[in-house]
Amino acid sequence: MTSQDKSAESKLTIANDKLASSKPTSDPKLPEECRPQPGSDFYAASVELPVSIDEAFAYHERPGCLNRLTPPWESVQLEHSDQSLQPGSRVVLKTKIAGIPVRWKARHVWYDRPHGFADVQDSGPFARWSHQHRFESIDDDRSQLTDAIEYKLPAGMAGKMFGSGKARRTIEAMFAYRHRVTKDDLQMLVDYPMSPKTIAVSGASGLVGGSLCTLLTLLGHKVLTITRDEHGDEDSIAAWGSPPEMEKFESVDAVVHLAGKSIAGKRWTPEVKQQIRDSRVEKTRSLCEGLAGLQSKPPVLICASATGIYGDRGDEILTETSAHGDDFLADVAGEWEDSCQPARDAGIRVVHTRFGIVLSPQGGALQQMLLPAKMMGGRLGSGNQWWSWIALDDVLGAIIHCIHREEVSGPVNFVSPNPIQNQDFAKVLGDVLKRPALFPAPAFALRLALGEMADDLLLASTRAVPEQLQQTGYKFRFTDLKDCLRSLLGKERKPAPQATE
Structure with a gap:
């Protein structure tokens, strides 16, 4: 154990001892449901936050916090929420325990x-669950969050005997994830001090767009979703609808345009390729022409793009100034970026986010790789192709960075500083899952199954680096692939002693 690990464990021990020594029963403000019961297990973990106690509490009180802090490896769906922390408000989650659907x-x-x-379980997977979220002020700019849980497993002593280890590991992984995300999110309030802004986002139902809308809301901004409907409402803009709808953009501080047909959804027939092109190029050009014609224009447009613009480049290190490739995806990405010219000509600062492989178990490439990896799948083709990856949370953070930093414009590689060859990616993923990466997928089999898509998406080598993000001071949450995958897949835990009442 390193000295850093010992220090972290010591801090958590102090936090647990403090909570154990001032049990909820000594606090007359706490209701009966929070009082400890005999035979319960007790867990507590603390994290220091880089903001005041008021800002830390406000983050947890805003809509979407529960979704944001739900571990991405868990099969959990928010079925109902009163969007309140007030006593009596309720939340219903749908989850699975050993493959069996359960409502919590x-x-x-x-x-x-x-x-x-504090919240308690009315019904669900535990015989009892009581969760206290306690905030303490350290000074004007720092606070501490302590999560204290008292729980009982079902089936009495048998449940405790056979399930306590699994339950403990699950809880540890969950709060390691929650505390990391909470601390990193709130650090953004320090790194990017902005007055509350109104930000319009297209593609809000997608993996990146949905997560971005939630994070922006938690940081105190107002989000308007951009829809393809004929009419919007007070929370949305029908950007391709009537002129009065377009005028809503005059009250917007930033536009984030992420919409586009999935490139991995179907085999690339000529019809599908045209749909991919039109959903990006034509829709973006129409949006930019509308923004350019406004009396009061949004200061910045963040428009999605992709590292596919570079094509298959072997071992060449690719920065934002590197030449474009000549395959289908490179052509589409190039036209996509060119379609923003009307906004640029109108004086709007335009940023092209050239996304690499965005990692999240809730969608995209990683979600598709998990089952083969668990079955000991290995490299794709030769495995020598470079993959430029980025954690989903770094995509969100880098978008906020681009909104805040006025010197950022033009193409920006949204990739981690450490691209990795596919064969090494497969090995790291296998190590995290404790599965050897034994069985390769031959290139001919991938081409037979996917056609042209196999070459452009899986077998092409793109060794891109985030020169613009690094030069403008963006701090990555994840630069090491193994650290990233361990966090996303629930393989990291905080060491914290457990007390049993």
């Missing part, structure tokens, strides 16, 4: 802003 119904029972709130 919880109720908030204590609220003392900004010092804490």
Whole structure:
């Protein structure tokens, strides 16, 4: 154990001892549901946050916090929420335990802003679950969050005997993830001090767009979704609808345009390729022409693009100034970026986010790789092709960076500083999952199954680096692939002692 690990464990031990020594029963403000019961297990973990106690509490109180902090490896769906922490408000989650669907119904029972709130399980996978979220002020600019859970497993002593280890590991992984995300999110308030802004986002139902809308809301901004409907409402803009709808952009501080037909959804027939092109090029050009014609224009447009613009380049290191490739994806990405010219000509700052492989178990490439990896799948083709990857949270953080930093414009590679060859990616993923990467997928088999898509998406080598992000001071959450995958797949845990009542 390193000295850093010992220090972290010591801090958590102190936090647990402190909580154990001042049990909820000594606090008259806490309701009966939060009082410890004999035979319960107790877990607590703390994290220091880089913001005041009021800002830390406000983050947890805003809509979407539960979704944001739900671990991405868990099969959990928010079925209902009153969007409140007030006593009596309820949340219903749908999850699976050993493949069996389960509804987890919880109720908030204590609220003392900004010092804490608590919820209890009414029905669900535990025999008992009581969760206290406690906030303490360290100084004007720092605070501490402590999550304290008292829980009982079902089936009495048998459940405790056979399930306590698994339950403990699950809880540890969950709060390691939650605390990392909470701390990193709130650090953005320090790194990017902005007054609350109104930000319009297209592609809000997608992996990146949906996550971005949630994070922007949690950081105190107002989000308007851009839709393809004929009419919008107070929370949306029908950008390709009537002129009055387009005028809504005059009250917007930034536009983030992420919409486009999935390039991995279907085999690339001529019809599908035309749909991919039109959904990006034509729609973007129409949007930019509309923005250019406004009396009061949004200061910045962040428009999606892709590292596919470079094509298959072997071992060449690719920066934002590298030449474009000559395959289908390179052509589409090039036209996509060119379609923003009307906005640029109108004086709008335009940023092209050239996405690499965005990693999240909830969608995209990683979601598709998990099952083969668990079955000991290995490299694709030769495995020598370079993959430029980036964690989903770094995509979100880099978008906010581009909104805030006025010197950022033009193409920006949205990739981690450390691209990796496919054969090494497969090995790292296998190590995290504790599976050897034994069985390669031959190139001819991939081409037979996917056609042209196999060459452009899986076998092409793109060794891109984030020169623009690094030069303008973006701090990556993840630069090491193994660290990233461990966090995303629930393989990291905080060491924290457990107390049993």
